[in-house]
Amino acid sequence: MTIAPGDARRDAHLYETMRGVVERMRHDVPGKLEITKEGIVHDLPAPGGRHELTALRVRRRLEKVMPDEIVAHTGAPDVEDEPERVMRHPDIMVIAEADMDIEGSFDPRTLIAAIEIVSRSNPDNDWVGKMRDYPLLGIPVYAIFDPRTASGAVFSDIHSTPEGPRYATRKDFLYGEDVTIADWTIATEQLPRY
Template sequence: MTVAPDSARQDDFQYRAMRDAVDQLGYGLPGKFEITKEGIVHDMMAPGGPHEVTVSRISRRLEREMPDELLAHTGTPDVEDGPGGIMRHPDVTVIAWDDLGVEGAVDPRAVLAAVEVVSRSNPDNDWVGKVRDYPLIGIPVYAVFDPRTGTGAVFSDIHATPEGPRYATRKDFVYGEDVTVAGWTVSTGGLPRYA
């Protein structure tokens, strides 16, 4: 008689194996590793220049608008939904100080918004993978800034679909316009573009 593991146990086993691999690889290889519904994503390029300037400017502009108990965090830890099999690392995580002060990864249900600046090396990770994964783990607002094109979009209003939760609303913007992220409006003026 053959006994096959149930689907949930198999999914958990696969996620744990990927998580262990990411932990090991993260110490010796450059770039950033994330776990998606599709597997492990490795962004080989270390962000620099326009990417980091955009991350910092968006973080500071958001924090000027937000109450003191919140921050637009740009560092570690990751945002992880172990049972859902997803571990991501937003460029900017809008979260309460109290929810950030935990050991290990942040619970995605504590995140008010995630902001990504599209990388040159793997734009589909931000425009496709994270648009799919962030609503699956309950992040209510996702903003994408794209220095390649000087455009972006804010995704919100998670709703149920046959494929799982998805964002129902997408608001596109062009650099130079004001954009609203989770109720706070910030300028996109002066954001750098990739050469």
């Protein structure tokens, strides 16, 4: 569905409709439902154990080196920017514990970093869609771990472009190398592959 540019009421109504659909289906549909500028994205369930094991190991390694008031959160809620009409759910959200004490979705601008473990079923969601949405939402650091290739990248330094905000800096890594996410460096050894 295409919406005419500048039709804010219609855009807002469509977003609220999509939000309602996501909320109603969230517990009945396997995987994650997110809202982007293009509509609802359904990320099918990841290959279970290896996806979750990667998230667990990355989360634990980060929490060992971060101060106690910063957490690597893997649960609910989503991050949402209603004016931009985008609602996403990172696999790991690096956020101050104090910023979690809210009702509703997290403000994406309170995240220190968003981390995604690439899904085998929909890798473009992480490498393309979230690459567009996370700088738009003001998330300063975006890290991608890709178990398909045993590699990843960390993106930072949001800057303006004619197509909207984008990350200016990309640092690639291979599993086995240390990686720096925001202010913290962790090992990437012994992360599972698909």
